[in-house]
Amino acid sequence: MAKIANKQVICDVLLEAAKKDKDIVALCSDSRGSASFTPFANELPGQFVETGIAEQNLVSISAGLAKCGKKPYAVSPACFLSTRSYEQCKVDAAYSNTNVKLIGISGGVSYGALGMSHHSAQDIAAMAAVPNMRVYLPSDRLQTECLMKELIQDDKTAYIRVGRNAVDDVYEEGNVPFEMDKATFVTEGTDVAIIACGEMVKPAVDAAAALKEQGISATVVDMYCVKPLDKEAIVKAAKGAKAVITVEEHAPYGGLGSMVSQVVGSECPRKVVNLALPDAPVITGTSKEVFNYYGLNAEGIAKAAAEALK
Amino acid sequence: MENLKALAYELRENVIDMIVEGKAGHIGGDMSVMEILTEIYFDQMNISPENMDDPDRDKFIMSKGHSVEAYYAVLAKKGFFDIKDVIAEFSKFGSQFIGHPNNKLPGIEMNSGSLGHGLPVSVGMALAGKMDEKDYRVYTVMGDGELAEGTVWEGAMAASHYKLDNLCAVVDRNRLQISGNTEDVMAHDDLHERFRSFGWNVIDVADGNDIDQLKAALDSAKETKGKPTVLIANTVKGKGSSVMENKANWHHKVPNAEELEQIRKDLAAGKEAALHG
Numbered sequence: 001m002a003k004i005a006n007k008q009v010i011c012d013v014l015l016e017a018a019k020k021d022k023d024i025v026a027l028c029s030d031s032r033g034s035a036s037f038t039p040f041a042n043e044l045p046g047q048f049v050e051t052g053i054a055e056q057n058l059v060s061i062s063a064g065l066a067k068c069g070k071k072p073y074a075v076s077p078a079c080f081l082s083t084r085s086y087e088q089c090k091v092d093a094a095y096s097n098t099n100v101k102l103i104g105i106s107g108g109v110s111y112g113a114l115g116m117s118h119h120s121a122q123d124i125a126a127m128a129a130v131p132n133m134r135v136y137l138p139s140d141r142l143q144t145e146c147l148m149k150e151l152i153q154d155d156k157t158a159y160i161r162v163g164r165n166a167v168d169d170v171y172e173e174g175n176v177p178f179e180m181d182k183a184t185f186v187t188e189g190t191d192v193a194i195i196a197c198g199e200m201v202k203p204a205v206d207a208a209a210a211l212k213e214q215g216i217s218a219t220v221v222d223m224y225c226v227k228p229l230d231k232e233a234i235v236k237a238a239k240g241a242k243a244v245i246t247v248e249e250h251a252p253y254g255g256l257g258s259m260v261s262q263v264v265g266s267e268c269p270r271k272v273v274n275l276a277l278p279d280a281p282v283i284t285g286t287s288k289e290v291f292n293y294y295g296l297n298a299e300g301i302a303k304a305a306a307e308a309l310k
Numbered sequence: 311m312e313n314l315k316a317l318a319y320e321l322r323e324n325v326i327d328m329i330v331e332g333k334a335g336h337i338g339g340d341m342s343v344m345e346i347l348t349e350i351y352f353d354q355m356n357i358s359p360e361n362m363d364d365p366d367r368d369k370f371i372m373s374k375g376h377s378v379e380a381y382y383a384v385l386a387k388k389g390f391f392d393i394k395d396v397i398a399e400f401s402k403f404g405s406q407f408i409g410h411p412n413n414k415l416p417g418i419e420m421n422s423g424s425l426g427h428g429l430p431v432s433v434g435m436a437l438a439g440k441m442d443e444k445d446y447r448v449y450t451v452m453g454d455g456e457l458a459e460g461t462v463w464e465g466a467m468a469a470s471h472y473k474l475d476n477l478c479a480v481v482d483r484n485r486l487q488i489s490g491n492t493e494d495v496m497a498h499d500d501l502h503e504r505f506r507s508f509g510w511n512v513i514d515v516a517d518g519n520d521i522d523q524l525k526a527a528l529d530s531a532k533e534t535k536g537k538p539t540v541l542i543a544n545t546v547k548g549k550g551s552s553v554m555e556n557k558a559n560w561h562h563k564v565p566n567a568e569e570l571e572q573i574r575k576d577l578a579a580g581k582e583a584a585l586h587g
């Protein structure tokens with residue numbers, strides 16, 4: 001069946017919910033088309049706010065709406081939403097405890113050849129460092145749907161990052177293991193633990209399959225809840241393995257790898273290898289070309305895992 | 311002097327080649343901004359590959375960085391790099407010609423792409439000129455949708471506070487942004503009043519795709535003392551072909567074969583008219 005992008009799922013879930021709950025408001029910053037939010041804007045114009053190209057304004061307006069009882073979803077490219085509006089996310093959303101949901105679309109290197117101004121490789125580090133801010137990177141459309149249905153129920157701030165294009169399913173339709181703020185063990189093994197988030201989960205699962213053929217048994221943990229980090233899952237996965245590999249579409253500092261390393265280092269020390277984007281503007285190319293170049297694909301992950309066990 | 315009107319059409323053809331070859335590009339804004347860039351680079355500014363290290367040369371910041379294809383065409387024509395290389399490599403794997411201005415390339419001062427940075431950065435460059443008592447001028451070009459960014463107005467405030475008459479901003483007023491008409495997305499039809507109230511000299515350019523009108527406005531900006539000047543250049547997004555003109559969905563688009571044929575015909579006719587019309 002035709003796959004849809006995770007951002008599209010977010011619009012679909014919100015649109016359905018917003019039809020029944022008039023307090024749900026979506027806000028865009030000249031980003032409705034790229035966010036797949038045009039249907040929302042057209043069907044519920046009274047619950048849609050356009051701020052123009054003004055991401056800081058977008059987040060502060062959302063916080064004001066939340067303070068007065070609305071349930072705002074600020075939807076904008078992850079690069080601008082996380083770092084252009086960082087102060088607003090920190091002070092008006094998280095610090096003031098307002099129910100603002102920040103939806104970062106086209107995250108990571110989704111924008112490919114548009115370059116570093118359009119990449120969000122710092123958003124996990126930035127957002128996770130803010131008290132009260134939750135950070136989620138769902139792996140596929142099915143998990144995105146489960147996550148959004150949970151987030152709609154609560155009244156706390158959160159940052160959700162998704163990519164631009166449709167990605168292969170990690171889970172099976174109608175059979176998605178999901179518990180809020182608990183990582184998902186996609187496979188369980190005994191030699192190596194691969195902990196990934198967002199769109200790196202699928203290549204991690206493929207790497208595990210490749211490793212199996214080499215006689216290496218791998219656990220794959222889908223850490224969609226980067227914050228609150230599921231520490232128990234990390235300890236469980238690490239204790240059952242000789243080495244831990246982390247994989248993320250993010251800079252090498254302050255992201256999932258750093259956070260997992262902290263937990264493993266203090267709770268159950270063993271070798272941890274962090275796979276991430278470089279500490280540099282990435283090579284020009286589509287996101288797929290970028291991933292292949294830096295080994296953020298099934299082959300690269302499998303190779304790193306096999307080497308870590310040597 | 312070269313026929314700048316015809317040159318603008320030739321550069322548009324370069325842009326089309328880049329976008330077709332690279333399968334990406336912000337085509338609409340490239341077309342609307344072309345005469346603005348052409349007049350600034352080939353008539354107003356004292357800048358060339360040879361004088362880049364000269365502290366007295368003029369400076370330019372492409373604030374609406376997504377129109378990088380137009381900027382590449384202009385810089386190539388200026389001799390900063392070879393247009394053949396840009397067309398062959400634009401947006402491709404490993405290329406240095408990425409989809410926004412990058413200052414690893416010769417001729418480009420600053421990285422841009424995130425809207426709303428160009429004016430404040432230009433304020434800094436103009437301020438440095440005042441501090442060092444230099445005569446250089448600083449130019450920046452912004453989109454009209456871009457003006458919703460608060461940083462634009464923070465920069466505008468500082469520019470008049472420091473009486474930066476060596477600074478000239480141009481607004482590519484094409485009335486469109488990604489989501490449609492600027493007045494529907496975030497209205498600012500009183501743009502002239504806004505800049506005036508921020509202490510700027512405001513010049514309306516009735517046809518911002520007319521080289522003569524742009525020249526007159528930029529010449530007059532040079533004579534204005536004690537305050538920065540902004541040109542509100544009323545342009546047509548997608549200028550040069552009816553296929554693209556005034557169509558919001560041509561903000562970022564790669565023409566198909568049929569559209570391409572028509573665009574090439576229209577641009578050739580535009581060039582012909584500029585040469586002999």
Ligand SMILES: Cc1ncc(C[n+]2csc(CCOP(=O)(O)OP(=O)(O)O)c2C)c(N)n1
Pocket residue numbers: 029030031053080084336338339340342374376423424425426452453454455456457482484486487488547561
């Ligand atoms: C800070 C920031 N937010 C969003 C974008 C995405 N974006 C690229 S172009 C564009 C629309 C620009 O419209 P306008 O300024 O009118 O430019 P033009 O019509 O000349 O293309 C947007 C929203 C961006 N590049 N930077």
Ligand SMILES: [Mg+2]
Pocket residue numbers: 453454455482483484485486487
């Ligand atoms: Mg515009």
